[in-house]
Amino acid sequence: MEREIFEDEHRQFREVVREFIAREITPYHAQWEAEGIVDRTVFAKAAKHGVIGFNVAEEFGGGGVRDFRFNAVVAEELAAAFVTGPGFLLHNDVVGSYLSRLPDGEQKARWLPGFASGEAVWAIAMTEPGAGSDLQGIRTSAVRDGDDWLVSGAKTFITNGIHSDYVIVVARTDPSAGSRGISLLVVERDMPGFSRGRNLDKIGLHAQDTAELFFDGVRVPSRNVLGKLGGGFIHLMENLPEERLSIAISAVAGARAVFDSTLEYTKTRTAFGQPIGGFQHNRFLLAELATEIDIAQVYIDRCLKASFEEKLTTVDASKAKWWASELQQKVVDRCLQLHGGYGYMTEYPVGKAFTDARIQTIYGGTTEIMKEIIGRSLGV
Amino acid sequence: MLLSEEQISLADAARDWLARRTDLAAARADGAALAALYSADDVRAAAELGLTSLLRPAEGGTFADLAVVVEELGRAGSPLPLGQAALVARLLDQIGIGAAVSDAVAEGSALAVPAAAEPDDAAISGVPGADGTLVLASRAAVVVGGLGAAWLLVSAAIGDDRALALVPAASVTRTARTTLDLSRDIAAVDLHGVTVPAGDWTRVGADVAETLDQALAIIHTLDAVGAAGRLLDLTVGYVKEREQFGRPVGSFQAVKHHAATMAVDIEASRLCGHDAARTLDSGDLVAAGTAVAVAGSVAGEGTSRAASTALQLHGGMGFTWEHDLHLFLRRIKVDELVRGTPRRHRERLVATAG
Numbered sequence: 001m002e003r004e005i006f007e008d009e010h011r012q013f014r015e016v017v018r019e020f021i022a023r024e025i026t027p028y029h030a031q032w033e034a035e036g037i038v039d040r041t042v043f044a045k046a047a048k049h050g051v052i053g054f055n056v057a058e059e060f061g062g063g064g065v066r067d068f069r070f071n072a073v074v075a076e077e078l079a080a081a082f083v084t085g086p087g088f089l090l091h092n093d094v095v096g097s098y099l100s101r102l103p104d105g106e107q108k109a110r111w112l113p114g115f116a117s118g119e120a121v122w123a124i125a126m127t128e129p130g131a132g133s134d135l136q137g138i139r140t141s142a143v144r145d146g147d148d149w150l151v152s153g154a155k156t157f158i159t160n161g162i163h164s165d166y167v168i169v170v171a172r173t174d175p176s177a178g179s180r181g182i183s184l185l186v187v188e189r190d191m192p193g194f195s196r197g198r199n200l201d202k203i204g205l206h207a208q209d210t211a212e213l214f215f216d217g218v219r220v221p222s223r224n225v226l227g228k229l230g231g232g233f234i235h236l237m238e239n240l241p242e243e244r245l246s247i248a249i250s251a252v253a254g255a256r257a258v259f260d261s262t263l264e265y266t267k268t269r270t271a272f273g274q275p276i277g278g279f280q281h282n283r284f285l286l287a288e289l290a291t292e293i294d295i296a297q298v299y300i301d302r303c304l305k306a307s308f309e310e311k312l313t314t315v316d317a318s319k320a321k322w323w324a325s326e327l328q329q330k331v332v333d334r335c336l337q338l339h340g341g342y343g344y345m346t347e348y349p350v351g352k353a354f355t356d357a358r359i360q361t362i363y364g365g366t367t368e369i370m371k372e373i374i375g376r377s378l379g380v
Numbered sequence: 381m382l383l384s385e386e387q388i389s390l391a392d393a394a395r396d397w398l399a400r401r402t403d404l405a406a407a408r409a410d411g412a413a414l415a416a417l418y419s420a421d422d423v424r425a426a427a428e429l430g431l432t433s434l435l436r437p438a439e440g441g442t443f444a445d446l447a448v449v450v451e452e453l454g455r456a457g458s459p460l461p462l463g464q465a466a467l468v469a470r471l472l473d474q475i476g477i478g479a480a481v482s483d484a485v486a487e488g489s490a491l492a493v494p495a496a497a498e499p500d501d502a503a504i505s506g507v508p509g510a511d512g513t514l515v516l517a518s519r520a521a522v523v524v525g526g527l528g529a530a531w532l533l534v535s536a537a538i539g540d541d542r543a544l545a546l547v548p549a550a551s552v553t554r555t556a557r558t559t560l561d562l563s564r565d566i567a568a569v570d571l572h573g574v575t576v577p578a579g580d581w582t583r584v585g586a587d588v589a590e591t592l593d594q595a596l597a598i599i600h601t602l603d604a605v606g607a608a609g610r611l612l613d614l615t616v617g618y619v620k621e622r623e624q625f626g627r628p629v630g631s632f633q634a635v636k637h638h639a640a641t642m643a644v645d646i647e648a649s650r651l652c653g654h655d656a657a658r659t660l661d662s663g664d665l666v667a668a669g670t671a672v673a674v675a676g677s678v679a680g681e682g683t684s685r686a687a688s689t690a691l692q693l694h695g696g697m698g699f700t701w702e703h704d705l706h707l708f709l710r711r712i713k714v715d716e717l718v719r720g721t722p723r724r725h726r727e728r729l730v731a732t733a734g
Contacts, residue, residue, distance in 0.1 A: 127696065132624060134625050136625075137626075156696075200700060200701070201700065201702065202700055202701055203700070203706035203709075204699070281723070333684075337722075337723065340500055340723075341498055341521065341522065341717060341718070344559050344561070344714050345557065345559060346558050346559065351559075351560060354560065354713065358699065359699045361692060362695055362696055362698070366695060367692070368634050368692075
């Protein structure tokens, strides 16, 4: 179905992104997967071509465009090319969203030029070993010491965890204030007491660096508090809808990419004298998947529209996130089945997608948490 | 209800032994180490327990017993292709070739595994040559245990006839396959131009070839059942321990239902798998064909579904390489797809239903 959400400028941007991925990412992706991490210069290269950093104001070296459709184009093109390595979406969409709303003037001048140029890689550290979606359970603490804060604790599963030069750390600044006692503090690479654990080995997304981070009395100046002191929880809640939408967008695009490659396979692979796509069961299955992908796309595009109109609700984003990521699992699983014996050979995109895509229903809030949010909004 | 006292003892013995012997860390190591997943000593010890001689006619073992052992191999995530080896020992005894190899397998001084074409692929063909030799052609795309085995029992077609041929593994080109499964060695075996001397092969009835195919399907079904059972144990343990929002996540109804659905899927798969093994023991290959197809379609999807739920319930932990979960998830997916996909099994059911 023709999509109505994009204008000419987005379509032109898509060409740029596609060309960039083909030239600067795809040729190196297998090597990055083997090494467990991307070459960090890809961030600066991407920024140079406007693939990231477009959402930062022009006075700080960005493109001055705050329109999530551009973010969507990047997410879709990465998924379409089966690129899972560079943490562009985390850096550009998630952190970009925080940095567009929260810094004061001095912080903007200090942080945005490096962020926009891709010279500085950013991460956000929410999850702890004992606190996933239960953000109230966060134990990492920040204790006031003069004009500074002393940050102590541990974070895990942090995307861009190895490459990041700046980490937005979610920490408890007032242990007695519950959700109003949580703040965001920006920890910088060289601050004493800040260390990184291993680059975590995952069952998929092998080129993406995901790490544990440790904070042992890290002295963070007050000028590195991002947003309101004690307002961290609200800032997280404000930004989670776009983060979830970003996952949903890549889920639908990823589902479509696997579907497209499988469709081609079913047209060329023959059994019993005919292409396997011609068997009625397979034809119906493909028809069903094509239908569901289109329907999901329409809903996602509607959320995307709400996003750039700044009307996206947390409930609608939750619906998008769980539905699209579960659909992706279904599409990948059925498409793997259509490949028969070749599906579990990891040299086929679908075999790789089986492990790469599996995290989508988990990170950014599990399907179960999404349903909690939606369910509560229904008053039950 | 399902198993006899003896079978329960056999399962317990196999489980204890495998728990001590199986090093899942090796499976997580680099792919290059695949051939070194187990040692000659592991094979000898398995043989001492009687696991490789289980099916020999002289031992009186049954496919139902083999099913018990294979389920435990899956539960342990063991790299040892013991089900395949026991099957080869039985077939060699039955068809009267390779007595020394059969003995070696039973003693654990060597491993032998079947090499047969996947159900969707063309059969491996053989052409009788001069001096009673058999010249093979084509390849076996997926031979589980093919890298570590010393011998391959090749299931070949001579026109409309069937034959089994014993081939030293070192004499053929074996290529390690990069599959989702990291816990077992899986090889592609090129049999083009391999000449099997007289005495190392024989024509067999269609029933023997069919038994081999059905037994291999059963092995993968029960392997997946065992692996899924392990995932259920891991998952139930995890959701009881993991606390979020001030309580164990297992106390949330949605999580309980997920775990219950896993248990139902696995138990249904298990019943179908053991039923297929018992039916094969009865010697009625038509009934067994149906039971194997039912098991393959029910368990193939049921165990994969359970594995996916196990990962979901482990949250981010389930996506980490260090956790054992993905080793079982991968193994189950491969079990689902080799020796007949669920689609293939359903087609067979349709064909038998007429």
